[in-house]
Amino acid sequence: MLETKNPSRQVGVLFIYLLVPLFWGLAFPLVKVAVGSISAEAFVWIRFLLAALLLVPFVQFKKLRKQHSDKRFLYLTILLALLNILTFWSQSYALETISSARAAFITSLSVIMVPFLSFFFGINKPKA
Numbered sequence: 525m526l527e528t529k530n531p532s533r534q535v536g537v538l539f540i541y542l543l544v545p546l547f548w549g550l551a552f553p554l555v556k557v558a559v560g561s562i563s564a565e566a567f568v569w570i571r572f573l574l575a576a577l578l579l580v581p582f583v584q585f586k587k588l589r590k591q592h593s594d595k596r597f598l599y600l601t602i603l604l605a606l607l608n609i610l611t612f613w614s615q616s617y618a619l620e621t622i623s624s625a626r627a628a629f630i631t632s633l634s635v636i637m638v639p640f641l642s643f644f645f646g647i648n649k650p651k652a
Contacts (some may be wrong), residue, residue, distance in 0.1 A: 552631075555616055564616035568609060580633035 558567050618627050 556619040557625040
């Protein structure tokens with residue numbers, strides 16, 4: 525499973541493997557509580573605004589501008605950001621009407637559906 529010679533490091537890695545799905549699963553009931561107080565749209569905008577404010581100090585704009593100066597990169601970045609916002613909004617909106625367990629289950633189906641849908645979009649299987 526994990527190839528490491530240090531057993532304490534292996535335990536730490538396994539602990540992190542357990543924490544990631546725990547936090548992912550806890551997010552759904554917390555979002556359900558949040559969208560009970562404010563609208564899904566407001567929640568998503570506040571969530572993304574806070575994330576942006578927390579990440580801005582770590583962005584090196586001069587280096588970023590040199591590396592990605594072409595317009596295609598900018599357009600694709602904006603497209604992915606809008607798709608991400610749409611995904612979070614649809615999950616938050618769904619949590620206004622269905623249970624958090626059902627929303628988490630539907631969201632987790634994307635892991636299974638992406639490989640099947642990629643075939644229809646002409647995307648090849650990833651190479652190792």
